Amino acid sequence: MAELQLRGVEKTYGNGFKAVHGINLDVAEGEFMVLVGPSGCAKSTTLRMIAGLETITGGEVKIGEQVVNELVPGRRGIAMVFQNYALYPHMKVRRNLSFGLKLKRKPKAEIETATEEVSGILEIEQLLDRLPKQLSGGQAQRVALGRALIKHPEVFLFDEPLSNLDAKLRASMRVRITDLHKRLRDEGRPATVVYVTHDQVEAMTMGDRICVMKDGHIMQVADPTTLYERPANDFVAGFIGMPEMNLVKCVLTHDGALPVLTAGTQKITVAEGLAGRLSAQEGPVTLGIRPQHLQVVAPGTEGAFTGTVSNIEFLGHEVNLHVEVEGAQFVVVVPSAELDKKIGRGDQVGLRPLGASIHIFDAESGVNVSLPAD
Amino acid sequence: MAAFSYLPKHSGSGEREAPTQLEIKLRRKARINAALRYFLLAAVGLVMVYPLIWLIGASFKTNSEMFSSPGFWPKNPTIQGYIDGWQTSTPYTFGRFFLNSLWIIIPKTIGTAISCTLVAYGFARFEFPGKKILFASVIATLLLPNVVTRIPQYLLFRDLGWLNTFLPLWVPSALAGDAFFVFMVIQFLRAIPRDMEEAARVDGANTLQTLVFIVVPMLMPALISVCLFQFMWTMNDFLGPLIYLSSVDKYPVSLALKLSIDTTEAFAWNQILAMSVLALAPSLAVFFMAQKYFIEGISTGGVKG
Ligand SMILES: Nc1ncnc2c1ncn2[C@@H]1O[C@H](COP(=O)(O)OP(=O)(O)OP(=O)(O)O)[C@@H](O)[C@H]1O
Ligand SMILES: [Mg+2]
Numbered sequence: 079m080a081e082l083q084l085r086g087v088e089k090t091y092g093n094g095f096k097a098v099h100g101i102n103l104d105v106a107e108g109e110f111m112v113l114v115g116p117s118g119c120a121k122s123t124t125l126r127m128i129a130g131l132e133t134i135t136g137g138e139v140k141i142g143e144q145v146v147n148e149l150v151p152g153r154r155g156i157a158m159v160f161q162n163y164a165l166y167p168h169m170k171v172r173r174n175l176s177f178g179l180k181l182k183r184k185p186k187a188e189i190e191t192a193t194e195e196v197s198g199i200l201e202i203e204q205l206l207d208r209l210p211k212q213l214s215g216g217q218a219q220r221v222a223l224g225r226a227l228i229k230h231p232e233v234f235l236f237d238e239p240l241s242n243l244d245a246k247l248r249a250s251m252r253v254r255i256t257d258l259h260k261r262l263r264d265e266g267r268p269a270t271v272v273y274v275t276h277d278q279v280e281a282m283t284m285g286d287r288i289c290v291m292k293d294g295h296i297m298q299v300a301d302p303t304t305l306y307e308r309p310a311n312d313f314v315a316g317f318i319g320m321p322e323m324n325l326v327k328c329v330l331t332h333d334g335a336l337p338v339l340t341a342g343t344q345k346i347t348v349a350e351g352l353a354g355r356l357s358a359q360e361g362p363v364t365l366g367i368r369p370q371h372l373q374v375v376a377p378g379t380e381g382a383f384t385g386t387v388s389n390i391e392f393l394g395h396e397v398n399l400h401v402e403v404e405g406a407q408f409v410v411v412v413p414s415a416e417l418d419k420k421i422g423r424g425d426q427v428g429l430r431p432l433g434a435s436i437h438i439f440d441a442e443s444g445v446n447v448s449l450p451a452d
Numbered sequence: 453m454a455a456f457s458y459l460p461k462h463s464g465s466g467e468r469e470a471p472t473q474l475e476i477k478l479r480r481k482a483r484i485n486a487a488l489r490y491f492l493l494a495a496v497g498l499v500m501v502y503p504l505i506w507l508i509g510a511s512f513k514t515n516s517e518m519f520s521s522p523g524f525w526p527k528n529p530t531i532q533g534y535i536d537g538w539q540t541s542t543p544y545t546f547g548r549f550f551l552n553s554l555w556i557i558i559p560k561t562i563g564t565a566i567s568c569t570l571v572a573y574g575f576a577r578f579e580f581p582g583k584k585i586l587f588a589s590v591i592a593t594l595l596l597p598n599v600v601t602r603i604p605q606y607l608l609f610r611d612l613g614w615l616n617t618f619l620p621l622w623v624p625s626a627l628a629g630d631a632f633f634v635f636m637v638i639q640f641l642r643a644i645p646r647d648m649e650e651a652a653r654v655d656g657a658n659t660l661q662t663l664v665f666i667v668v669p670m671l672m673p674a675l676i677s678v679c680l681f682q683f684m685w686t687m688n689d690f691l692g693p694l695i696y697l698s699s700v701d702k703y704p705v706s707l708a709l710k711l712s713i714d715t716t717e718a719f720a721w722n723q724i725l726a727m728s729v730l731a732l733a734p735s736l737a738v739f740f741m742a743q744k745y746f747i748e749g750i751s752t753g754g755v756k757g
Contacts, residue, residue: 156654
């Protein structure tokens with residue numbers, strides 16, 4: 079129902095620690111934005127500043143047309159779902175749901191209808207007369223979700239809401255939340271969502287767009303496909319994708335028609351599609367190849383690295399092959415059916431990048447220099 | 453191979469039916485141990501409660517029997533002590549003194565609960581300039597012997613014209629003057645996560661609403677302990693009323709008991725003891741009524757904090 083804007087938002091904690099370094103972020107009306115990043119990168123801090131639970135020490139936060147920096151949480155038109163549910167322990171589920179509306183002095187009938195509607199959507203009708211301590215984790219999280227939903231907020235804020243649930247429940251809650259988001263959109267009251275997680279599966283499956291953070295800086299904001307296919311820097315490249323992208327120190331030289339990458343004593347030529355974008359680049363770089371984009375070939379093949387198999391992980395339909403190339407570790411994902419059964423630990427294999435699927439990052443800044451300029 | 457795996461199974465099931473010699477021995481030892489432990493505990497417990505039992509028994513004795521027989525069981529049980537004691541040697545009955553006690557205790561206890569909650573909430577949840585120094589001084593008053601402040605306090609209340617009123621007994625507590633209680637509630641609050649309060653703020657509650665609707669219900673066990681302690685200590689407080697109350701019609705039970713010693717030439721011990729028993733009753737009753745919450749309150753406040 080409203081867009082959310084962060085303009086140069088900073089946070090310096092009372093002890094002088096600067097957690098957030100002037101971030102800019104636009105979340106469109108009805109958009110599902112995921113904040114993701116390693117532990118301690120200030121995702122929660124950012125979210126709590128939007129919520130008003132943490133003071134903003136620089137920049138401004140706008141919800142709709144209004145700068146909310148100085149507003150108390152209750153007046154920002156937000157609702158928040160906490161990691162450990164934060165249900166009011168002494169209130170029955172029904173009162174937990176209606177507490178916010180009661181504070182706003184909504185008429186009784188309206189509160190009742192709203193409670194019924196929300197508990198219907200979340201299938202918690204039979205839990206309404208229980209206390210929070212009588213709920214399972216999944217049920218408690220649904221109640222917490224209901225408590226947010228019932229207020230029809232402009233912006234929903236989630237702080238790792240699923241991380242206390244087991245894997246199976248997490249998967250079903252994930253679907254429930256995205257379904258709910260779609261449903262609200264279809265009903266013509268789209269909800270703007272900011273969703274914090276450190277789980278990249280959650281991020282990739284739920285987010286319309288994903289904001290990758292590191293140490294209080296935003297590394298990239300993009301939709302999941304872009305993030306995966308065109309990471310802006312080596313951090314995003316390494317953070318998104320399973321298993322992690324192989325990142326190897328190389329030297330880039332231009333002798334002859336095509337640029338050449340040298341890792342240790344081994345050289346490979348860069349595929350033609352990429353060559354044009356690299357003409358300005360030379361010297362030390364980081365080569366990034368996803369494990370899925372490497373092909374196992376005979377050792378010594380032209381245009382391939384040669385290394386020793388150090389470990390083989392069988393995962394069912396595919397196999398993770400760990401290969402050591404002159405001290406650098408590569409992981410290759412090979413479909414089980416295609417793997418040569420004779421390959422074992424200690425064997426020599428060749429690894430060839432598939433076509434133009436490699437990324438080249440500047441060794442110092444980490445910026446991806448191999449992206450098409452568009 | 454088959455026989456081998458069969459063997460232990462056989463002996464295992466045999467064991468369950470008939471305990472071995474060793475097992476019987478161990479079991480007997482455990483039983484003796486337990487008996488010994490309980491005997492010791494009961495003996496020590498009895499030593500502790502004996503004065504109380506004696507007190508109750510003696511309150512039914514006649515004054516002449518009091519010191520002539522050492523046992524606690526009265527030979528000729530009589531409630532004369534209660535009847536005479538209740539009448540007192542003053543124009544008032546003991547009922548008056550009980551009412552006075554209540555009239556001191558109830559406002560004081562309510563005041564303590566409210567003020568301690570407010571102060572503890574402030575210290576536990578908010579940052580404000582000078583917080584460290586203020587908190588340190590609260591703790592410092594906790595360490596200060598009560599006696600030290602008696603005289604300055606007396607002078608202060610005299611200048612305010614509060615002598616011979618209940619105000620000096622009420623007001624300090626209603627202004628969170630009992631640092632121990634503040635400290636206890638703070639420790640309890642620290643163990644409660646802030647999430648619920650934050651959720652309430654997001655739900656639109658202001659600070660006071662958060663305190664009343666969210667924090668206080670979660671604090672209940674601690675607050676009940678505070679009220680109980682305050683009730684019992686005030687009931688037993690002797691020095692406070694002694695210093696500030698001068699007219700007999702304002703005397704609480706604790707002073708009235710002393711009164712009956714003062715005014716009778718030959719002490720009517722049976723009356724005194726009978727009234728002591730009555731004086732104990734409210735504290736005991738309140739304690740047993742709230743025992744469950746009380747113990748919960750102390751243990752969570754102490755352990756988690
Ligand atoms: N009250 C505080 N005072 C000082 N520093 C803090 C405070 N709260 C958090 N920090 C610091 O700010 C940084 C960001 O913390 P934050 O909780 O936002 O991380 P996060 O991204 O949510 O991590 P996680 O995934 O572990 O939840 C951390 O380095 C943390 O140590
Ligand atoms: Mg966090």
